[in-house]
Amino acid sequence: MTSLNDLRLTAGALAPDGGSIYLDGVSGGSKPIRIFLDWSLAAQELKATRLEIDDRIISKRSLEEADWIVAITAADVAGNEALAAFRDNLLEKVRSPSYAE
Numbered sequence: 001m002t003s004l005n006d007l008r009l010t011a012g013a014l015a016p017d018g019g020s021i022y023l024d025g026v027s028g029g030s031k032p033i034r035i036f037l038d039w040s041l042a043a044q045e046l047k048a049t050r051l052e053i054d055d056r057i058i059s060k061r062s063l064e065e066a067d068w069i070v071a072i073t074a075a076d077v078a079g080n081e082a083l084a085a086f087r088d089n090l091l092e093k094v095r096s097p098s099y100a101e
Helices: 041-047 063-074 081-095
Strands: 008-014 023-028 031-038 050-053 056-058
Touching: 008 081, 023 081, 031 081, 050 063, 056 063, 063 081
Parallel strands: none
Antiparallel strands: 008 023, 023 031, 031 050, 050 056
């Protein structure tokens, strides 16, 4: 499992598919991490939205997901307001009741 320690986000993007979000970062000072929330229109329609860390699907409402939510919430964004907005958007969606369906 990827380390949750000292997560620092370095880039973020919103996909033109209805709302999927990509976050790139580093953990433990140097290990690259890719965070992806599939919030595409297709995933929403199929109730198949999902959080992935380094291309691995994280089980919804699991302890591992809770740990990642804590780490992402606390992640350093180095004062980058746009990156903080991507992070906050991802967190809002993962915490929403529609995500858990």
